[in-house]
Amino acid sequence: MQVEYALGGIFLNCTHQISITGPACQKLSPDYSSTNIPDMPPCSFKPEEYKGMSKERMLQIRRQYCNPMIMKGTSYKNPVFVNQGYMQWLWDVDGKRYLDLFAGVATVSVGHCHPKVTAAAQEQLKRLWHTTIIYVYPAIHEYCEKLAAHMPDPLKMVYLTNSGSEANDLAMLMARFHTGNHDIITLRGSYHGGSPQTMGLTSYASYKFPVASNSGCSNTMCPDVFRGLWGGSHCRDSPVQTTRDCGCGQGHCMAKEQYIGQLKETLATSVPGRIAAFFAEPIQGVGGAVQYPKTYLKEAYELVRERGGVCIADEVQTGFGRTGSHFWGFQGHDVLPDIVTMAKGIGNGFPMGAVVTTPEVAASFAKCLHFNTFGGNPMACTVASAVLDVRIPSLNNTAMNFKPNILQVSRDPLPTEDMLEIFEEVKDMGVLIGKGGLYGQTFRIKPPMCITKEDADFFLAVFNKCIHSYMERR
């Protein structure tokens, strides 16, 4: 077995990967022996005692009345029955406390039931739950102005939705309508949503249905310097590098050139001469926290624009400060998209999404009529405004304490059963993490951004222990 811990980004990039891929094991930094588990960091918040439905009854209803897709999506052999949340903590119905490092799938950005966000929501609940854009009300204007202030020029035109899939659906429509072209290119391994349209963008077999969803959607090789054909230990613009040999000279990434070559092949073979758009997540999320080689996106954007296309950054997972060093993931690539889509962290768990674009693209869109009953709803706007008001602490300084320490043998994924075993044990020891990657090979850590160094130390100790136990069992 090989284990790669890519832990440096836990602070510097709150979106980062831990991928477990093959034979051999190496030490975490800081160094914990396999039995040295510190106590879970204290928490003074007292959750309410749970007096609701039994766990057995909930599971029975889940099996009997909920679409089986819900059961299929349920994590863990012994699921977590969540009762309450506060900041980085979740409590189950038995009162057991968990350190939540997955944040409801990279969504709870500033902390569960963050007091400022909760207070703002409560005030708005008493005032007005719902009205739509057919009337003029303060919450939507306060929010659009505030969000626009977080965007670089000329990305200032905001359109609000209820989810990331809806935002990406609209971005596809805007790109096609604005350019007059139809074809859209995405990266293999990407996830852009589950609606019939966005399923065409998504390039991940598990999330595809055998229905006609991808008219005009093509994909190109993902520039994954860890698992892809090319890549080495200097290729990412990140504190988390691979251990692959790197033949790149100073300022000259060979892996990037090979992957750009693949994009050129796609442009030459799979789409017409003029295209509508190129979609990319700044760091692939569901695909397994994949980081691209330096300047890949910059060159890709140039090629796309030469063919009349617009460049779309899907910031559903990477936006709102999650990459630590920048507020938006695209800023880490030194690119300026034409359209930015967002959701998840935007509302700290309140259903919301947005498409932000330039005045030109927005003006093209406004030539037809589009309406969304809940997009821009006053509750959602109030919550999202409060999220922007919460100052996210910078954890960058602590990044220095964690240097990824990687020993590589192969990059083959561990069998799913083995991954699940480790995943279950980490949960039983009180830490919730996520999983992803095309082969289920990546443990994903996307915590509420209020976590502390003590929380991370605790997780590292737990994770180390679980890996040691797994190695011993084998």
Ligand SMILES: Cc1ncc(COP(=O)(O)O)c(C=O)c1O
């Ligand atoms: C990058 C990305 N885009 C879009 C989506 C779709 O968002 P939603 O589930 O809100 O429709 C997701 C969801 O995981 C995502 O990770």
